[in-house]
Amino acid sequence: MKMPAGREDVRKKENGKMEQVKDISNSGKKAREAVVEISNLRKGFGDQEVLKDVSLQLLNGENLVVLGKSGSGKSVLIKCIVRLLRPDEGSISVLGKDVSTLNRDDLGILRQKIGFLFQSGALYDSMNVKQNLEFPLRRIKKHILQKEMDEKIAEVLENVGLSDALYKMPSQLSGGMRKRISLARTIIVDPMIMLYDEPTTGLDPVTSDEISLLINEVQKKYKTSSLIITHDIECARATANRLVMLQDGSVYKNGGIDEFENSEDPLIKSFFK
């Protein structure tokens, strides 16, 4: 896996991705199982109801982009999926397991299969890059040998194009590098599902494109199903197999990228202009 050179590469990739979207729609007749299934989800904080009756599915192997304005409840939605927040009503099933009824141990086992890329990167400040990458590996694969761990770290760092950052502290990394290391920390445990919370927010366009490409390459290489929360249309165009738009805490539209691009709805047009 090599790092992208720039926006043109992304366009090429985008075209590739568009073909992939078609592939998926063509093979839609084959029943694709849902790895995440959200039904009638409601979540509020005090008097403010953030999510009102949200239902959606993430199918196996797809990149599902959840679009929406700031404050539309996108981040709350993915935090409910890994039970960082508990829903007020509704059910969330991940890999066939009802998240809200799992005990702490079972939830821990399920979380091992889910990778979560935080908006801020959430690298541990007191640890260098190597220690950050070792942290989940030591906990999830308890009997792993140091040699295997070093090989795995070298592999994921190469995948994100930062092999020389091994002993750097998070404070020495730029925003884009932090996101990439954070992505490396997430994929190091071979997750089945990836949740991306605003992966390109706060990054320049070139770095945003690099992260979008990386998301596609992770999907391809690690065969993950990804749920990408964003309000960055370029990122959505580059990564989405399918899109869901949230508005006022509910699903406003669900469909392929073409449907969104060609929509006459003023709200959707305001995003895709």
Added chain:
Amino acid sequence: MRSINPVVKVIPNIRNATIKLSEKTVDGTRNATVFLEEVATFIIFMVRTIKETFSRDFEFKEFLRQCFQIGYKSLPLISITGAIMGLVLTIQSRPILDNFGAVTLLPGMVAISLIREIGPVITALICAGKIGSGMGAELGSMKVSEQIDAMEVSSTNPMRFLVVTRVWAATLMLPLLVLYADAWGIMGSWMGANIKGDVTFVLFFSQAFKFFQLIDFLPAVIKTFFFGAVIGLVGCYKGYTAGRGTESVGIAANSAVVLASLLVIIVDMIAVQITDMLA
């Protein structure tokens, strides 16, 4: 001109006073509710910390790292403070004892004061400032930057990794730091005694511990474990329950110092009462 009935005149005043009183009652009740909620949350946090301590997979490596951070990295500050405590106490006490012709009692008096009360309390208050604020700020910033959430989703129990290790490290390191501060205090006292006199360290040391009994030493050491636990718990609690904004990091650090210092004084008062009853 018709005169207004005085009762009618007074009615608006009574009504205003009643409204103000009811508003103050509501405010008072709200404050009391918030306070009781805070106390209840702290007790739940404390119980959870104890429960997580005895669960499997104790994070021993992180515990050792915290012992190093809390213990070893506090040594310079504790050395200077301890030495100055002993020096000042000696210089201040000498003229008074001199008036009664009891200068020979100076080493013993200073040693007992230092070891029984001043050493533990001053060291604990300094640690409340250094360690308590450090924990509050570190965990608070980890909360704000979603590092605690990241730990949670990578199948690590943040209570066990972050809180239990810090609380136990503080509990076990504080008694050692207090003993270390006491040693420096006696050194400082010896230096103070030599400003206006000439006494060898061996003689000073033997005089210092001439009147010393186990009852002077034991309660002082035991209470320092509680001081450490209080500092660790309050620091972690304030950081762990910090709000989401960056402002809350400062609030967490500040309130950790204030609450930990206050609780150290309260624990000291209780410890002194218990020691007095037992003696």
